[in-house]
Amino acid sequence: MVKLTVDGKEVEVPQGTALIQACELAGATIPRFCYHDRLAIAGNCRMCLVEVERAPKPVASCAMPAMPGSNVFTNSERTNKAREGVMEFLLANHPLDCPICDQGGECDLQDQSMRYGSDRSRFFEVTGKRAVENKDFGPLVKTSMNRCIQCTRCVRFANEVAGVEELGTTGRGNDLEIGTYVQKTLDSELSGNIVDLCPVGALTSKPYAFTARPWELKSTETVDALDAVGSNIRVDSRGHEVMRIQPRVNDDVNEEWISDRTRYACDGLKYQRLTNPLIRVGDRFQSASWPGAIATVADGLSKSGAKGDEIQAIAGSLADTESLVALKDLLNKLGSENTALDTKRGTAPPAHGVDHRSNYLYNNTIPASEEADAVLFVGTNPRHEAAVINSRFRKGYLHNNTDFGVIGDKFDAIYDYEHIGVDAKTVGDFLSGGVKSPFADKFMKAKKPLIVVGSAVTEHDDGQSVYAAIAKHVEANKDRFLTEEWNGFSTLQRAASHTAAYDVGFVPSQQAESTKAKFVYLLNADDFDAQVIPRDAFVVYQGHHGDHGAQFADVVLPGVAYTEKGTTWINTEGRAQLGRAAISAPGASREDWKIIKALSELVGKPLPYEDVIGVRDRLWEISPALTRYDELESPSAASVGLGLAEMAKKGTPVTSTKAFVKPLENFYQTDPISRASVTMANCVKSFVKGVNSEETAVPPAETQAQKHA
Amino acid sequence: MISAALQRSKFSLNLQPFKRLYSNKQTVPQKTTHDEQIKEHRESGLTTPHPPKDVLTAEVISGAPETLQHRQVRIYKPTKNTMQSGTHNTHHWRVDFDILQGGGRWEHPLMGWSSSADHMQGTNVKFQSKEDAINFCEKQGWDYFVSKPRSPKFKTKQYAANYYHSPGKLRLAQTK
Ligand code: SF4
Ligand code: FES
Numbered sequence: 001m002v003k004l005t006v007d008g009k010e011v012e013v014p015q016g017t018a019l020i021q022a023c024e025l026a027g028a029t030i031p032r033f034c035y036h037d038r039l040a041i042a043g044n045c046r047m048c049l050v051e052v053e054r055a056p057k058p059v060a061s062c063a064m065p066a067m068p069g070s071n072v073f074t075n076s077e078r079t080n081k082a083r084e085g086v087m088e089f090l091l092a093n094h095p096l097d098c099p100i101c102d103q104g105g106e107c108d109l110q111d112q113s114m115r116y117g118s119d120r121s122r123f124f125e126v127t128g129k130r131a132v133e134n135k136d137f138g139p140l141v142k143t144s145m146n147r148c149i150q151c152t153r154c155v156r157f158a159n160e161v162a163g164v165e166e167l168g169t170t171g172r173g174n175d176l177e178i179g180t181y182v183q184k185t186l187d188s189e190l191s192g193n194i195v196d197l198c199p200v201g202a203l204t205s206k207p208y209a210f211t212a213r214p215w216e217l218k219s220t221e222t223v224d225a226l227d228a229v230g231s232n233i234r235v236d237s238r239g240h241e242v243m244r245i246q247p248r249v250n251d252d253v254n255e256e257w258i259s260d261r262t263r264y265a266c267d268g269l270k271y272q273r274l275t276n277p278l279i280r281v282g283d284r285f286q287s288a289s290w291p292g293a294i295a296t297v298a299d300g301l302s303k304s305g306a307k308g309d310e311i312q313a314i315a316g317s318l319a320d321t322e323s324l325v326a327l328k329d330l331l332n333k334l335g336s337e338n339t340a341l342d343t344k345r346g347t348a349p350p351a352h353g354v355d356h357r358s359n360y361l362y363n364n365t366i367p368a369s370e371e372a373d374a375v376l377f378v379g380t381n382p383r384h385e386a387a388v389i390n391s392r393f394r395k396g397y398l399h400n401n402t403d404f405g406v407i408g409d410k411f412d413a414i415y416d417y418e419h420i421g422v423d424a425k426t427v428g429d430f431l432s433g434g435v436k437s438p439f440a441d442k443f444m445k446a447k448k449p450l451i452v453v454g455s456a457v458t459e460h461d462d463g464q465s466v467y468a469a470i471a472k473h474v475e476a477n478k479d480r481f482l483t484e485e486w487n488g489f490s491t492l493q494r495a496a497s498h499t500a501a502y503d504v505g506f507v508p509s510q511q512a513e514s515t516k517a518k519f520v521y522l523l524n525a526d527d528f529d530a531q532v533i534p535r536d537a538f539v540v541y542q543g544h545h546g547d548h549g550a551q552f553a554d555v556v557l558p559g560v561a562y563t564e565k566g567t568t569w570i571n572t573e574g575r576a577q578l579g580r581a582a583i584s585a586p587g588a589s590r591e592d593w594k595i596i597k598a599l600s601e602l603v604g605k606p607l608p609y610e611d612v613i614g615v616r617d618r619l620w621e622i623s624p625a626l627t628r629y630d631e632l633e634s635p636s637a638a639s640v641g642l643g644l645a646e647m648a649k650k651g652t653p654v655t656s657t658k659a660f661v662k663p664l665e666n667f668y669q670t671d672p673i674s675r676a677s678v679t680m681a682n683c684v685k686s687f688v689k690g691v692n693s694e695e696t697a698v699p700p701a702e703t704q705a706q707k708h709a
Numbered sequence: 710m711i712s713a714a715l716q717r718s719k720f721s722l723n724l725q726p727f728k729r730l731y732s733n734k735q736t737v738p739q740k741t742t743h744d745e746q747i748k749e750h751r752e753s754g755l756t757t758p759h760p761p762k763d764v765l766t767a768e769v770i771s772g773a774p775e776t777l778q779h780r781q782v783r784i785y786k787p788t789k790n791t792m793q794s795g796t797h798n799t800h801h802w803r804v805d806f807d808i809l810q811g812g813g814r815w816e817h818p819l820m821g822w823s824s825s826a827d828h829m830q831g832t833n834v835k836f837q838s839k840e841d842a843i844n845f846c847e848k849q850g851w852d853y854f855v856s857k858p859r860s861p862k863f864k865t866k867q868y869a870a871n872y873y874h875s876p877g878k879l880r881l882a883q884t885k
Binding site: 013014015016017018021029032036037040041042043062063064065103106107108111152155156158159160165166167168169195196199214219221232234238239240241246247248249250251252256397398401415416565566578580581582583584585590591613629630631 | 783785787788789790791792793794795796807808809810811813814815816822823852854856857859860861862863864865866867868869870871875876877878880881882883884885
């Protein structure tokens with residue numbers, strides 16, 4: 001511990017603390033531009049100058065370690081003078097365009113110049129202020145490089161966290177520029193975060209440009225539902241519109257980052273919405289009233305003659321826990337156990353079973369992912385399935401010398417990995433020591449090995465055997481995989497609803513699997529194969545977007561999207577988080593569990609809860625973990641062991657040479673919301689198809705005309 | 710009416726006493742005697758009922774509209790804006806109402822503005838501490854949910870870390 005005095009206040013900080021951190025601990029705020037808690041220290045803006053007794057000059061507190069016995073002044077005249085000087089230099093080349101700058105109102109430079117800025121400058125260049133060409137970073141990040149103050153936060157983020165090594169600086173001194181050297185878009189799933197990091201308005205959000213000011217927005221703190229990470233987000237809305245989505249700090253989940261889908265897919269909430277109940281008449285839908293629509297469903301149920309397991313419910317990736325429970329309860333009351341997911345093989349009991357929670361959870365918690373020595377990915381592409389967790393792996397790669405091996409599709413990772421194979425059989429071979437390679441060596445000896453099993457395994461025909469092979473390996477190496485402080489077996493879910501569905505037992509029974517459904521209830525289900533639904537079945541679709549699933553429906557019941565309801569979400573670690581509604585739902589749509597409750601009344605099997613608190617009581621009865629919000633109870637090594645033992649018994653040795661099929665084609669469009677989003681469509685154009693984003697911005701007709709001219 | 714209010718049991722999710730351990734058995738009743746099973750389960754003593762709290766809530770005498778009682782408030786510490794480095798707005802606890810579902814807001818047909826029927830949409834109250842906020846909500850007779858505050862974990866940082874040697878292949882090419 002180091003003891004020092006800051007502004008007359010004594011603090012004790014751990015050895016190796018930066019002076020800026022020490023000052024903060026002492027309660028003094030230090031202005032800064034380049035220093036950021038989660039990035040390496042650069043020390044190039046000089047805004048954080050403080051006066052240290054007996055130091056000849058003011059020191060940059062971020063680049064200076066806290067020294068024992070030093071006496072620091074953060075608010076002395078000398079400090080302020082020094083900071084004013086720095087500010088004057090920064091403003092010498094900064095355009096005075098706050099009124100038209102999107103950062104206005106939440107700009108560090110703006111705020112700090114209120115304190116340290118002078119109303120006039122001593123610098124007058126004949127040539128005017130420095131001008132820098134804007135860069136094209138793609139459809140998400142808008143640049144206005146005149147405003148850049150060269151703090152290099154964006155460069156450090158791209159390099160360290162996002163793994164985009166193309167972003168860097170060129171030139172020196174006054175000519176220093178941020179760019180990608182040769183024109184190139186910023187191809188990363190985390191690129192939106194540089195907008196947050198930029199302390200000025202040089203990098204701003206393109207879709208949000210000129211749409212709102214921060215002080216007009218109402219912020220609602222909630223949870224993301226577009227992937228299974230459960231990133232903490234803040235939804236900024238104005239009136240009845242979601243304007244933007246920002247991350248919220250939670251070191252246990254997403255640190256301070258969110259993926260681009262989480263951040264930018266929110267414009268999809270405005271398009272293709274289902275706002276009225278619809279009933280199919282002939283080959284078109286007709287608007288109906290709620291009582292009419294629900295009566296039609298009840299009617300359809302009795303007319304279809306469906307009994308027991310012939311009544312099927314299929315839930316999709318955006319279904320919330322409350323509605324899953326309500327729907328399952330309703331189906332159970334109707335005598336059916338045919339509750340399925342809309343994934344491949346979702347209509348069969350899952351390969352990992354649901355008796356042991358640890359068999360389908362990310363047991364090794366998100367923060368601990370950084371600590372692994374050797375990570376084996378089986379049938380997963382973490383970059384697409386959980387972009388935020390992927391950044392943790394890069395952290396481990398950089399700071400912990402983690403090595404990676406992949407069985408499954410190759411992907412463009414942000415760390416080096418060894419590709420071991422693509423099919424199920426390789427898993428068996430590798431784990432039994434049949435593969436000789438540097439990674440295999442390291443993995444077999446690693447103190448903290450980690451196996452991450454992706455959803456491609458669950459969806460693989462031979463999934464059970466793959467799970468069994470892995471379970472056997474983990475059991476045999478218990479002393480390394482399952483210890484007090486290390487949990488080396490983890491499953492990575494890719495959709496927000498999957499963990500919850502397994503938790504509440506929203507899976508079909510063995511018997512139900514082979515039953516042909518006569519009545520199908522689709523709850524936010526859009527990703528199923530068309531064959532899953534029998535031609536003559538009566539189909540109800542409940543959801544918020546007119547996507548794939550709604551086309552099959554006889555009756556459409558409009559539910560609400562994740563930003564419009566306060567529901568429980570269980571992330572891939574099994575962490576329960578309570579969302580919060582930011583805006584009210586459009587049109588006549590209703591909260592999902594209420595729709596099911598209403599239906600239950602009409603079919604004569606009323607559900608025993610009246611309000612949302614009642615539903616949560618029910619959740620708690622099913623498993624207390626579902627309502628233990630904000631806390632994570634990771635299964636202990638012993639209980640993981642039990643689950644694995646169960647799994648190891650089931651499979652046969654893996655012989656299948658079928659490759660794992662990646663479940664997500666591209667990162668940007670995975671669910672009805674992101675498929676309806678214009679921004680995400682632009683991302684697909686420029687990042688997946690590689691079209692220059694300047695071109696995508698031009699309407700096609702115009703391009704045609706230009707060509708002919 | 711007053712006695713009814715006195716009887717009112719307060720519900721707060723995070724105060725819910727959890728007694729039951731996670732069981733590996735199928736916890737969802739599978740058969741059609743569903744209600745019975747739920748009832749049986751409730752009576753089994755595995756779940757603990759929430760004891761009613763003994764407060765005279767202000768709603769009884771304040772004359773506040775009764776509809777207010779059907780709404781939930783949230784108690785939370787606003788998180789830091791990730792766009793900025795300042796932390797000014799994150800030191801207090803805030804109480805505000807969950808939005809009104811269904812028709813709480815609509816677009817004004819003439820001007821396109823957004824209209825609201827929710828008289829609590831702009832209301833929020835700030836408190837020094839969580840306990841103050843909870844106390845206030847209990848006094849008002851509001852159902853509340855307390856979100857756990859999150860602040861970044863402390864981790865020491867050194868400028869020297871830029872120059873650390875890592876054995877083996879080069880993992881980070883500095884581009885700054
Ligand atoms: S663009 Fe923004 S984040 Fe990047 S160096 Fe310039 S000011 Fe810093
Ligand atoms: S914050 Fe210390 S030099 Fe920029």
